[in-house]
Structure formats: structure tokens, C-alpha cells
Amino acid sequence: MKANKIPVGPFHPLLEEAEYFELTVDGETVVDIDMEIGWMHRGHEYISEMKTFTQSIYLVERICGICSTSHPLACVHAIEDIDNIEIPLRARYIRSLVGELERIHSHLLWLGLAGHFIGYDTLWMWAWKYRELEMFEIISGNRNHYGMMRVGGVAKDVDPEKIVELQKHLDMIERKMIMISKIAKDDPVLRSRLKGVGVLSHEDAIAYCTTGPTSRASGVPGDVRFDEPTDAYDLLDFERIVLPNGDVYDKLVVRVLEIIESVKICRQCLDKLKTATGPILNNVKEISPGEGIGRYEAPRGEVFHYIRSDGTNRPIRHKVRAPSYVNIPSFKASCKGIPIADALITLASVDPCYCCTERSLKIIDNNHDPQKLDLLKLSREKTERIRREINAD
Amino acid sequence: MAEVERFLKDMGGKIHAKIEKKGRLYFNVDNADIREIAEYLFVKMGCRLSTATAMEMYHGIEVLYHFSHDKTGQYFCPRVVIKDKKNPKVNSITSIVEGAIWIEREMFDLWGIEFIGHPRMEELLTLHHPNPDLKHPLRFKEVA
Numbered sequence: 001m002k003a004n005k006i007p008v009g010p011f012h013p014l015l016e017e018a019e020y021f022e023l024t025v026d027g028e029t030v031v032d033i034d035m036e037i038g039w040m041h042r043g044h045e046y047i048s049e050m051k052t053f054t055q056s057i058y059l060v061e062r063i064c065g066i067c068s069t070s071h072p073l074a075c076v077h078a079i080e081d082i083d084n085i086e087i088p089l090r091a092r093y094i095r096s097l098v099g100e101l102e103r104i105h106s107h108l109l110w111l112g113l114a115g116h117f118i119g120y121d122t123l124w125m126w127a128w129k130y131r132e133l134e135m136f137e138i139i140s141g142n143r144n145h146y147g148m149m150r151v152g153g154v155a156k157d158v159d160p161e162k163i164v165e166l167q168k169h170l171d172m173i174e175r176k177m178i179m180i181s182k183i184a185k186d187d188p189v190l191r192s193r194l195k196g197v198g199v200l201s202h203e204d205a206i207a208y209c210t211t212g213p214t215s216r217a218s219g220v221p222g223d224v225r226f227d228e229p230t231d232a233y234d235l236l237d238f239e240r241i242v243l244p245n246g247d248v249y250d251k252l253v254v255r256v257l258e259i260i261e262s263v264k265i266c267r268q269c270l271d272k273l274k275t276a277t278g279p280i281l282n283n284v285k286e287i288s289p290g291e292g293i294g295r296y297e298a299p300r301g302e303v304f305h306y307i308r309s310d311g312t313n314r315p316i317r318h319k320v321r322a323p324s325y326v327n328i329p330s331f332k333a334s335c336k337g338i339p340i341a342d343a344l345i346t347l348a349s350v351d352p353c354y355c356c357t358e359r360s361l362k363i364i365d366n367n368h369d370p371q372k373l374d375l376l377k378l379s380r381e382k383t384e385r386i387r388r389e390i391n392a393d
Numbered sequence: 394m395a396e397v398e399r400f401l402k403d404m405g406g407k408i409h410a411k412i413e414k415k416g417r418l419y420f421n422v423d424n425a426d427i428r429e430i431a432e433y434l435f436v437k438m439g440c441r442l443s444t445a446t447a448m449e450m451y452h453g454i455e456v457l458y459h460f461s462h463d464k465t466g467q468y469f470c471p472r473v474v475i476k477d478k479k480n481p482k483v484n485s486i487t488s489i490v491e492g493a494i495w496i497e498r499e500m501f502d503l504w505g506i507e508f509i510g511h512p513r514m515e516e517l518l519t520l521h522h523p524n525p526d527l528k529h530p531l532r533f534k535e536v537a
Contacts, residue, residue, distance in 0.1 A: 038518035046531060084415060209442045209492030222441065228416065228466030293417060293468055304443045321444035329495055
């Protein structure tokens with residue numbers, strides 16, 4: 001049978017940033033995949049070398065709208081690593097609180113989109129309804145780009161009256177998350193649709209150096225919050241979520257369980273903030289010559305920043321590596337041999353930065369009807385088939 | 394830390410200009426030894442390659458690898474310094490670490506460093522750039 005090539009992207013509703021995937025299919029089966037990036041290279045590393053250390057934090061906050069805490073946190077960790085700068089206890093709790101709130105809203109965003117891709121639009125509506133951006137507004141005044149991080153601490157304190165308000169929001173999220181986790185774990189259609197789909201084996205997860213829920217769903221336990229605990233993570237009680245199968249279902253369950261762990265962490269941070277008094281920012285005047293590594297466990301995996309200083313007020317080199325950069329190449333392993341109807345959810349399973357760009361699907365083989373190769377339609381039709389089969393039994 | 398001591402004991406002869414600080418070990422290695430070092434860190438010690446950083450300095454082009462030992466949170470950072478700025482070449486570690494394919498391609502793309510033994514040595518970020526004359530945009534202009 002003749003192999004056909006199906007391009008996905010560079011602009012597609014699956015992808016927040018423009019990326020290009022070329023699926024080689026033999027009949028209904030994906031036999032190979034090629035990926036191209038570079039459609040949105042914005043030169044952040046180069047621009048950062050022209051900014052002061054403080055300005056760099058604001059710059060990297062704008063790399064990703066969803067990870068606008070993770071990049072600044074990794075950046076300040078890298079600068080603090082150069083001089084081993086200590087940060088006040090209260091600031092440590094505030095950093096972890098904001099980081100975990102970001103994890104909750106990012107995982108809910110993914111959960112909603114994953115539901116949409118497989119035809120579970122109710123899950124999509126619920127997940128997005130309970131995405132709690134109001135909590136960021138209460139803490140920082142902004143729903144995005146919070147401007148919280150500083151070298152040596154944080155920029156804004158969390159007042160006692162805000163703590164009470166935040167706890168009410170957390171109570172609501174926890175109730176809803178327990179409900180959504182039951183749906184995710186118990187729904188027979190969802191389980192049948194996602195179990196065994198797009199498997200990334202333990203060996204491949206290690207070979208491709210994947211991070212975050214992508215690797216933890218394949219039994220690789222790496223989590224920066226445990227491996228190199230910064231901020232308040234060594235003072236908090238929470239669990240590392242690791243599952244063995246590597247399929248899309250395990251990636252979903254890892255994220256759902258991590259939301260519940262994040263709620264636990266936020267609750268502990270708020271309790272500690274009631275008693276942990278003191279400053280929120282140490283006065284850091286100079287950064288010595290040297291090099292520092294900073295990392296943070298973002299919702300998608302490890303965010304890595306490397307900063308080299310020559311003793312002036314700006315970095316001479318600022319390297320940034322986001323988690324999707326190491327997770328996306330693993331499609332080479334997870335997409336081979338899967339049916340074309342599962343390609344969309346497999347590509348989405350590593351959470352490669354979504355956005356609402358318009359979908360474009362182009363078929364190189366003009367003999368095919370494009371409607372029959374609409375990946376979203378194929379994916380949703382497969383779910384519907386499974387639903388009918390289960391209901392008929 | 395036991396891992397650092399064991400690494401230095403086994404690989405000490407290939408390590409130069411070592412800088413050790415809390416949770417970090419930066420050191421220089423010769424280009425001829427980088428594959429052996431990468432194999433020891435990735436295969437024997439079970440480290441993960443976080444990424445690699447290229448830098449153009451006055452004394453040459455540096456390629457700094459960041460291997461994370463996740464069990465302990467320790468970073469091992471071997472650095473290869475290339476003196477020949479006009480024709481920079483480094484041995485590829487992709488035969489050992491599959492995850493290095495994009496990382497090395499990006500360094501080739503932005504810095505012009507050729508990785509010997511890489512399976513697909515072509516641009517990663519500027520492959521479809523509207524300016525076809527754009528080559529290695531992060532190099533100093535007088536050298537590139």
C-alpha cells in the first residue's frame with residue numbers, strides 16, 4: 001500500500017505555538033512522524049543579554065502565557081544559584097503557592113482540551129469553568145503575567161484577608177477536582193478510548209530525556225520539586241505521582257492527581273503564611289561573576305535556565321529550555337504504529353502549549369477527500385464508536 | 394557527595410578546570426573525551442541530559458552540557474571549548490543520548506557548530522526562515 005503524508009500545522013487548534021508535524025500513514029496506521037519547529041523563534045535568549053537581571057525576569061515571564069510563573073521562577077533560581085542567595089521563609093511559601101496555582105490552571109486547561117479532542121465537550125466546559133484565574137488576580141492583581149518573582153524573594157505579599165478568600169476558592173476547586181478525577185478514572189468510555197493509546201515506553205522516556213507528566217506517566221519518577229527542592233517544597237507534605245503504562249490515559253490520570261496534590265500544597269502554604277512573618281524580599285545589590293543553573297517543575301515538566309554573569313548588572317549568556325522542547329521529540333516513539341484516529345490525542349498528550357489558532361489541514365495526496373482525514377473528526381468518531389459499543393453491551 | 398566523588402575518581406584523568414559548588418560540578422573536557430564522559434554520565438550513572446548551552450567567548454566557542462542526576466539533584470556540566478571559531482566542530486553525543494538530536498541541531502543552527510556523527514545536521518529553528526541568507530544568527534558578526 002502507498003504511504004501518504006498528512007501535514008498537521010504549522011497552524012492547528014492542537015498547537016499553541018506554531019509547529020509542524022508530518023505524519024506518514026500506511027492505510028489507517030501512522031508509520032512515521034517528522035517534526036519541524038522554529039516558526040515562532042522570538043530571540044528571548046539574545047534579548048535577555050541586553051537586559052538587566054531584573055528586567056530578564058519580566059522578559060522570560062512572557063515566553064509562555066501559561067507558564068508565566070515557571071520561567072521567572074527558574075530564572076531567579078539561576079541568578080540566586082550564582083551567589084547562593086537565601087530567600088526569606090515567607091517568600092518561599094508565596095513562590096510555591098503561585099507555582100502550584102499555575103499547575104492547577106495549566107492541567108485544567110489541558111484536561112479541557114483533551115476532552116474536546118476526543119468528543120467529551122462536557123469535560124471541556126467543566127474544566128475551563130473551574131480554571132481559577134481569579135486566585136491569581138487576588139494575589140497579584142493580574143490574571144496572567146503576575147510579576148511576582150524577584151531575585152531574593154517575591155514582589156508582593158499575601159495579606160491575611162486574602163488568605164481567607166483564597167481558602168474559599170480552594171475549597172470549591174477541591175470539591176470539583178474530586179468530581180472530575182472520579183469521571184476521569186471511572187468512566188468506561190474514557191478508559192476504553194485512552195487506555196493503551198500512544199504509549200511512550202519507560203526506555204523511550206529515558207532515551208528522549210522527557211520530563212514532567214510525560215515521563216512520570218511512563219514510570220520515570222523525575223520531579224524537580226522532590227529531586228532538588230527549592231522554595232518551600234522541602235517544608236511541605238505532598239506525593240509524587242508516577243504511573244507505569246505510558247499511555248494517554250496514564251498521562252491524564254497523572255495530571256488529575258497532581259491537581260489534587262497541588263490543592264494540598266496551596267492549602268499548606270496558606271496555613272503557613274498565617275504564621276510565617278518577616279520580610280518577603282532580601283536586598284540583593286550585586287551579582288558576582290559566575291554561572292548558575294535554575295530549574296522549576298512547570299506543569300509540563302522541568303523548565304531549565306542557565307545564566308552566566310561577568311559581574312555587571314546583566315547576563316552575558318542566558319539559556320532557556322522549556323519542557324516541550326524535550327517532550328515533543330518523543331512523538332517519534334509514541335506515534336509509530338498508532339491508528340490515525342489516535343494521532344491527535346497522542347500529539348496533545350504531552351501538552352505542547354495550546355492556543356486558539358485556526359486549524360489548517362492540507363492533504364498532499366489530492367485523491368483523498370479532506371473531510372475524511374480531519375483528525376479532530378476522526379478522533380471524536382472513534383470515541384462515539386466506543387460509546388455505542390459499551391452502551392450496546 | 395558520593396556520586397561526585399565516584400565520578401571524579403573514575404573520570405578524573407579527563408577532567409580539567411573543575412569548579413565545584415553546592416549541587417553543581419562544572420568542568421572542561423577535551424573534544425575527544427566528550428562521548429566517553431556522556432556515556433558514563435547517561436548510561437552508567439543514569440543522568441538525564443537537560444540541555445546544552447553554546448556560548449561564544451573571546452577565547453573560543455564553548456559547548457556546555459547539563460546532565461542532571463535526578464536521584465540527588467546534582468548537575469554535572471562538561472564543557473568543550475573550541476578554539477577554531479571559523480570552523481567549529483564537536484563530536485556528537487546523539488549515538489548515546491537520543492534526546493540530544495534537537496539540542497545539537499539548534500547549536501548548529503544558531504552558532505554554526507558542526508557535530509560530527511549527528512544523523513541530521515541541518516537547521517532546526519531557521520529552516521523556514523524568510524531570509525535564506527540568515528546563517529548562525531547568534532555568532533559575533535565579524536566572525537560569522
